[in-house]
Amino acid sequence: MRSKTCVVTGSSKGIGEAIAERFGEAGCQVAVNYRRSEEAARETVESVVDAGGEAIAVQADVTDQAAVEEMADRIRDEFGRVDVLVNNAGITQDVRFTEMSHEEWDVVLDVHLDGTFHCTQTFYEDLADAEEGRLINLSSIVGKGGNFGQANYATAKAGIFGFTRTLALELAPEGSTANCVAPGFVRTDMVERIPEKIRERIRGDTPLGRLGEVEEVAEVVAFLASDRSSFITGEVIDVNGGKDL
Numbered sequence: 180m181r182s183k184t185c186v187v188t189g190s191s192k193g194i195g196e197a198i199a200e201r202f203g204e205a206g207c208q209v210a211v212n213y214r215r216s217e218e219a220a221r222e223t224v225e226s227v228v229d230a231g232g233e234a235i236a237v238q239a240d241v242t243d244q245a246a247v248e249e250m251a252d253r254i255r256d257e258f259g260r261v262d263v264l265v266n267n268a269g270i271t272q273d274v275r276f277t278e279m280s281h282e283e284w285d286v287v288l289d290v291h292l293d294g295t296f297h298c299t300q301t302f303y304e305d306l307a308d309a310e311e312g313r314l315i316n317l318s319s320i321v322g323k324g325g326n327f328g329q330a331n332y333a334t335a336k337a338g339i340f341g342f343t344r345t346l347a348l349e350l351a352p353e354g355s356t357a358n359c360v361a362p363g364f365v366r367t368d369m370v371e372r373i374p375e376k377i378r379e380r381i382r383g384d385t386p387l388g389r390l391g392e393v394e395e396v397a398e399v400v401a402f403l404a405s406d407r408s409s410f411i412t413g414e415v416i417d418v419n420g421g422k423d424l
Contacts (some may be wrong), residue, residue, distance in 0.1 A: 184262050210237050210257075241290065288338075312353065358411060359414070361418070364378075365393055
């Protein structure tokens, strides 16, 4: 992967930050995208550089097509054509369905689905023209099994599955791939906000008996971004400790 240009959306913290750092270890040029957390994004850039890569922080709200296009121009000016796109940016607005507002529904689908659409469309030609372009979309175990209070999030994450498989078919003639990674419950700020009683239940329902680590997800993403995954496309890779068994 050395010298490949990688874009990771929502990479100022959590899983996205771990992916960016892992790409740095591989010697990549990494665009660290953020919406509001500029200081955290710059810290991620420093971590990527310390790991052995190159990096820049690029602000863009992925729900804004024009902002994504401006971000793409800056990345291409700095690093050239993009080889790897990781659609990771995401949010939650958890509430029981009977109490969910249309705004709470829309904002989650906007970030996960519209954001993925905007970024993929903007970088599509880069990925198609790359020697072996890589599109990697982050979904979730919730997209498969649903989750109480997350009708919006589950719907958005389930939509990522179909999107990924369709893009895999359309990118295949160009020799590029599209895959999806679906983490289970991983130790992030979002999961840490879950009450301890519920987290304990999650650990008990997971065959491996623990929460995942962001680095474990990042390792799978790095494999899918590498030349070693050349014959894998249209797949959903679960990283959930066996929780869906």
